Amino acid sequence: MSPLTREQLAQVVAADLPFNSYANLGVGMPTGVAKYLKPEQGITLHSENGILGMTALPDGQTPDVDLINASREAVTLTPGASICDHVVSFSMMRGGHIDVTILGGFQVSVGGDLANWDTGVEGAVPAVGGAMDLVAGAKRVFVMMQHTDREGRSKLVTQCTYPLTGKSVVSRVYTDLAILDVKDDRFVVCGMIAGMTLEQLQAVTDAPLEMAADCRLLDV
Amino acid sequence: MNKVVDTLSEAVAGIADGSTVLLGGFGTSGTPVELMQALLQTSATNLTVVSNSAGGGPTGLSELIEAGKVRKLICSFARSLNAQKPSAAAFEKRFRAGEIELELVPQGTLAERLRAAGAGMGPFFTPTAYGTRLAQGKETRVINGRGYVLEEPLHADVAFVKAHLADPFGNLTYRYAGRNFAPVMCMAAKLTIAQVDRVVAVGDIAPEQVMTPGIFVQRVIECEHVPVNP
Numbered sequence: 001m002s003p004l005t006r007e008q009l010a011q012v013v014a015a016d017l018p019f020n021s022y023a024n025l026g027v028g029m030p031t032g033v034a035k036y037l038k039p040e041q042g043i044t045l046h047s048e049n050g051i052l053g054m055t056a057l058p059d060g061q062t063p064d065v066d067l068i069n070a071s072r073e074a075v076t077l078t079p080g081a082s083i084c085d086h087v088v089s090f091s092m093m094r095g096g097h098i099d100v101t102i103l104g105g106f107q108v109s110v111g112g113d114l115a116n117w118d119t120g121v122e123g124a125v126p127a128v129g130g131a132m133d134l135v136a137g138a139k140r141v142f143v144m145m146q147h148t149d150r151e152g153r154s155k156l157v158t159q160c161t162y163p164l165t166g167k168s169v170v171s172r173v174y175t176d177l178a179i180l181d182v183k184d185d186r187f188v189v190c191g192m193i194a195g196m197t198l199e200q201l202q203a204v205t206d207a208p209l210e211m212a213a214d215c216r217l218l219d220v
Numbered sequence: 221m222n223k224v225v226d227t228l229s230e231a232v233a234g235i236a237d238g239s240t241v242l243l244g245g246f247g248t249s250g251t252p253v254e255l256m257q258a259l260l261q262t263s264a265t266n267l268t269v270v271s272n273s274a275g276g277g278p279t280g281l282s283e284l285i286e287a288g289k290v291r292k293l294i295c296s297f298a299r300s301l302n303a304q305k306p307s308a309a310a311f312e313k314r315f316r317a318g319e320i321e322l323e324l325v326p327q328g329t330l331a332e333r334l335r336a337a338g339a340g341m342g343p344f345f346t347p348t349a350y351g352t353r354l355a356q357g358k359e360t361r362v363i364n365g366r367g368y369v370l371e372e373p374l375h376a377d378v379a380f381v382k383a384h385l386a387d388p389f390g391n392l393t394y395r396y397a398g399r400n401f402a403p404v405m406c407m408a409a410k411l412t413i414a415q416v417d418r419v420v421a422v423g424d425i426a427p428e429q430v431m432t433p434g435i436f437v438q439r440v441i442e443c444e445h446v447p448v449n450p
Contacts, residue, residue, distance in 0.1 A: 027301070048327060049246040049397045065249055066396035072247040072301055083396055085403040085431075086246075087335050090328030094348060118353075125274075125312050126324050127299035128354065133328030136347040167351035 001195030003147070003176035008220045011036045012191075013102060013144055013174050017043055021099035022092075024048070024134060026116075030102040030144050031071045044078075046098055048130040050089045053081030070130065093130065094137035101138040103131060105145040105173070107160045110207045112170040112182040114143060115162035128165070135166035147175035147204060154206035156180065156187060177201060179218065186210050191218040222388040224419055224440045228258035231413050231441040235264045235378055238291075242334070242405040243271040243281060244381035247307075250398035252380040252415050254443045256280040259380075265289045270334075270376060272327060272401060274298040274315075275308030282310040285320065293320060294374070296327035326354060329371055331404055336373035338407025338436075343372050379409035383432070386416040387423070390437030391430040399431060406436040413439040 004012065006029060014036035017023055024046045025031050035056045037043050046052050047069045054075040057063055063074030084092075092098055107115040114135060117128045135141050145155055156173065173180045178201055179191030190212040192201060202209050225231050232255060235241070241259075245251030260283055269290050274297065275282045284290050293311065300306035314320040325333070326348045336344055345368035349355045359370040381402035383392040392414055394402060406412045414432075419442045 047397070049249070049400050051397050064396065066398040068247050068249055068397065077396075083399060085399050086327075086331040086401045087404050090331050094328050094346070123316055125299040125308070125315055126322075127297040128324055128326050129297045130327040132326040132352065132354065133348045136350070163353045164351060 001193060004193060004218065004220070005176075006032060009144060009174060009176055011220045012179075012218060013142070017041060017100060019043075022046055022052070022097065024093065024098050024101040024138065025069075026101065026103035026131065026134070027071045027129065028104045030104055031069060031073065033102055033144070046089075046092060047075070048089055048093065050084045050086060051075070051077070051081065052084070052092070053078045090130065090133055094133045096137050096139060098134070098138045100140045100142060101134045102142045102144050103134065105143040105155065106162050107155050107157050108143050108145075108170050108173050108182070109157050109160045110182070110185050110187055112168045113160050114141070114165045114170050115160040116143075116165045118163045120162055131165050135169040140171050141169050142172045142174060143170050144174045147177040154204055156205050156207050158207045177204070180209070181212070188212050189215055191216045193218045223390045223434070223438060224386075224388050224442070228254060228441060228443065229261065231255060231415070231439050232258045232262055235259065235262060237264055238266045239264065239377040240268040240270065240375070242376045242379040242409055243269060244379070244400065244402040244405050245276055246272055246397065246400040248277055249396070250382050250394065250400050250402055251276050251280055252382040253280040255380040255413060255415050255441070256284055260284055260287060260289070266291045268292040268294065270294045270330070270374065272296055272330070273308060274311035275300065277307050282308070285310040285314055290320060292323065294323040294325060294330070296325055296330050298322055298324060324354065330374070331401065333371055333374035334401070334404045334408040337375040338404060341373060343370050345369065346371055374408060376405075376409040377411060379405040379412040381405055381412065381414050383414050383416045385418055385420050385425055386414055386437070386440045387420055387425055387434070388440070389422055390414070390434030390440055391425050392416070392432040392437060393425055393429060394431055403432045406432045411439070412437045413441070415441050415443045417444070418442060
């Protein structure tokens with residue numbers, strides 16, 4: 001039984017994105033999902049800085065200073081792309097036009113609360129960016145994160161202890177161990193890595209788990 | 221009408237102490253670095269700066285902060301994205317020392333507060349940040365079952381933006397995602413100064429291609445922009 005690597009997790013999330021959707025990938029780990037999307041999925045990627053229709057810059061192509069994603073990495077436009085200003089870009093996000101957003105997370109609660117902008121550490125410099133706008137308006141919010149933090153503590157919790165990004169906003173969590181749906185104040189396990197049992201997963205999760213009838217094997 | 225000035229010092233002339241200054245740009249794209257460096261050469265200080273991030277690299281805003289000219293920063297992202305290449309190091313140092321005030325605003329709320337100011341609107345309700353620490357101390361209301369936070373328009377004295385083309389009337393176009401905050405910042409300030417890659421003749425920009433109408437722009441300076449990577 002081995003947890004998914006970052007790259008494997010990115011592949012799992014990429015394969016799960018709905019066909020022909022408009023998707024926004026958050027800063028950090030979610031940005032890595034872009035390179036595993038297949039053209040036949042027909043997914044249009046949005047970036048908060050006003051790009052609709054982009055992909056990671058192919059190897060060997062010269063970067064353009066005016067074509068970057070939210071993580072400030074070079075991107076290239078895809079056919080049919082459009083550019084807009086921040087007011088329009090955030091209207092797409094807040095106004096319910098983005099089908100799905102993938103965000104990183106520090107903690108997700110059973111009620112679907114997300115904490116992903118501040119660990120509350122003394123002297124830390126805060127940075128919220130567009131995360132609060134995305135969770136307020138995207139039709140579905142997926143979180144992609146390690147199941148436990150560096151100290152081995154569960155990032156899936158009964159109540160978030162870090163400052164919230166949004167209340168009752170997360171619909172699904174992808175971790176290196178499992179896929180969990182947030183339903184009626186419960187985590188429903190709908191995918192697990194090979195060799196893992198519900199008891200083992202429960203042992204590293206600080207919230208009650210329930211098994212979905214059609215729980216799938218998480219592999220790449 | 222000719223809004224084009226010849227030098228960067230003319231472009232930034234007359235900016236008063238204590239001004240609120242909007243800075244366009246996202247990362248290094250659309251960042252009016254040369255205008256900021258020109259402002260650095262003036263006596264203007266005690267500034268309130270509105271910018272998406274707290275740096276964007278070692279030049280521009282970082283230099284203004286380093287020089288102690290910024291009293292308060294209103295932004296959405298005050299931290300360096302990459303610890304190996306810190307883009308907001310100057311801010312982080314002054315912030316930890318308690319030498320600069322920070323107002324953290326969600327990015328979309330920042331854009332919409334500027335829009336409200338430029339569009340002549342009053343305060344507005346947004347669902348963004350409802351139920352979070354960034355809503356503390358603000359009026360909230362539940363309307364049709366959904367929670368909202370009351371946000372104020374964000375007016376400014378000056379806006380610095382970087383555009384691609386300008387004509388003497390101040391009509392602007394932008395390159396790719398270099399547009400970002402610029403159009404809304406042009407509307408929210410009393411004095412908008414655009415540094416542009418190239419000044420073209422009146423009529424050279426097709427009317428339907430104008431991205432910021434000249435009514436929102438007061439000064440234009442042509443300046444060869446050298447992109448700086450953080």
